[in-house]
Amino acid sequence: MIAEKNKISVAQLGFFTVQTAIGEGALTLPYNLHSKASIDGWISMLLAGLITQIAVVLVWMVCRKYPGQMLVEILPRLVGKLAGNLISALYIGYFMGIASIVLMNYTRIINAWIFPTTPKWVIVALMAVTSYYLAKERLRVIARFDVMISVLLLVLIVLVFFPISEGNMLYILPVGQSGMENIWRGIKEAVITLAGFELLFVAYPHIKGNSKDILKCMILSYSFVILFYLLVTLSCFIFYSPEELKLIPEPVLYMLKTFSFRIVERTDLLFLSIWVVIVMTSIVSYMFLASVSLSKLLKVSNTSKVTLVVVVVCSVLAWYSHNYLLIQDVNNFFADVTIVFIYILPLLMLTVSGIRGRRKVGG
Structure with missing residues (x-):
């Protein structure tokens, strides 16, 4: 059991969720x-x-049935x-993989835009x-x-x-001209960026509050995340x-580079300076999820040492993937992996949980 003094409030859960979900994907999402969908x-x-x-509701429904347990404790009861x-080990690998990918993409962008001669390691x-x-x-x-x-997110939004004031609304008209097939292809790119819920x-047992408040918080938090990414995309x-737009892999940075203020010449560098902190919180979140889950799976009480192992592994993976084509292949591979772990498996878990529940009632 987790001590009450170490639990977070529902409001803190909202900030934790937003900071986990908003990461390096914001820079490349519009491209x-x-x-995919023009x-x-x-x-x-x-x-x-x-x-x-x-999907947020599905994950919440699974967690609500086992309120005092994390994923690595829930799965053995289900299957x-x-x-x-x-499956718990695969989820831990997934958490570490996401942390590595965010760190890898962060390194590539920082190396390209700010420190081109600095070794990536x-x-x-x-x-x-x-x-x-x-x-x-x-x-x-x-x-x-x-x-x-x-x-800092408010600064990025501003x-x-x-x-937008310099843009042309006619660029997105007429609505729907790309066709539903292409729009559905674009959905895959977007749902991957929205990972984080x-x-x-892992966090459910650490939260003070009833299940309905937790669900409301998650829905509101993700509404903010969705609106943030929508703003970036439309901008x-x-x-x-x-x-x-076909030719610009990081359109947000090139867009901001065209603007300057009296005391800020390079708006894109100001954006990146703030963005670094936002990305760090996303990396930290996934490293935390991986280390806590691994500690629970291995029944290790000292999570600091486990966290150190997780950080080292993620760092090595991020440094090793230094080739641009390899980075693209890794991103494409984890796109499919992400869909499995955050959409398909939670649905299967909820289904199995419901079947087992009915058997208990019938038996």
């Missing part, structure tokens, strides 16, 4: 959506948001000890060391940090708003012509 990529974003909210431990090491000192703490400490730095599988879609 990815446009490559100018209707923003519609894909909206539909993906609806699907994600449904047996051997299969449960195996230095950038990886600096982020890894910083992340370790926060990830090894209890969830309450991490959530408090997320609350404190959430004001910066993204500026280009699976944190509830780029309105600012760039469809032909230009």
